[in-house]
Amino acid sequence: MGLTDRPEPVRQYLPLERLTFDPRLQLRDLPGGKLYDEETAADYAAHLADGGEFADPLGVVEDRSAGDARYWVYAGYHRGEAYRRVGRPSVPCLIHPGTYTDAKLRALGENARHGLRRSPGDQRKAVAALLADPALVARVCAAGKGVHEAVAAACGVGRSTVTDALTALGLRVHAGKVVPRTEPVRPAQTPTAAGLTVPPPGPPPVTSDADGDTPLWTASPPPPAAVLPPDLIRRANELYQKARLCQLRGCDRGVPPDLVAGVLGDLLPHLTADGPAPC
DSSP states (O other), X not given: OOTTOOXXXXXXXXXXXXXXXXXXXXXXXXXXXXXXXXXXXXXXXXXXXXXXXXXXXXXXXXXXXXXXXXXXXXEOHHXXXXXXXXXXXXXXXXEEEEOHHHHHHHHHHHTTTSSSOOOHHHHHHHHHHHHTOHHHHHHHTTTSOOHHHHHHHHHTOOHXXXXXXXXXXXXXXXXXXXXXXXXXXXXXXXXXXXXXXXXXXXXXXXXXXXXXXXXXXXXXXXXXXXXXXXXXXXXXXXXXXXHHHHHHHTOSSOSOXXXXXXXXXXXXXXXXXXXXXXX
C-alpha cells in the first residue's frame, strides 16, 4: 500500500463540534499562526449564506488509537470556519481511518492540488514540518526514493524548495537520513524573487557531501531571479483568487473581462520568449 493508502474513505456528515482543527495541521503560513485567512473565510461564509455549497467535503482522519474516536481535520480549515460562521451544526466530511501521523502526512501536500493557492511560505512551512519529524521522513522514504525526491513528492513542491529548506534549517542529507549540518556554511546574502537566497562569491567550490546527496556550494551562483513589480504580483494574485472563488461557487458570469485585460496588459511587457524579463 502507498503512504496514505488505507481502506476506502467514507463520506458522511459529522457534528462540527466533534472535529479537531489542530494548528499543527494547518500548514499555511498565516500571520500569527492563525488557522485561516480572514478574507477567504468571509468570502466562503458569504457563499454559504447565499445558498451555495462546496464541491469538496472536509478531509478528516478518524483516530481510534486512544479508544474513543478523534477526528483530525487535515483539509478544509477555511471551509470549516465558514460553516461555523453560518451556524451549520453538521458538515460533510471525507473520513479516512488512521492516526494523527496519517493526518499530518495528508496535510503536507493537500493544498497543492486545490483550494486557496499556496504561497512560497506555505510550501516552505510544509517542508519544514516534515523535516522536523524524523519518523515521518523515514516513512515517506520507505518507497525507495531519495530524501529530496520523497519530501518533494509528499509536500507537492519542487526539489529546490527542499534543498533551500534543508539549508535554512541547518540540515543536510547523509546516508539517506536528515542530519544536522556540521560543515561551515557561508551565509547567503543575495535575495531572489522567490524570497530565497543564493550564496555570494567564495572559495573554491565543494560540490557535495561525501555521499553526494546534498550540494554544499556552487561554483557559479545563479544570478538573482527577475522581479515583477509588487503591485502587479498583488493584482495577478487577486485575479487568481477571484477566478478560483468564482469556480468554487459555480457562477456563470466569470471574472470581469476588464480586470483580466488590465492585469494581462500590464504583465505582457515583462514577458520574453524565455520568461519574465528583469524589471
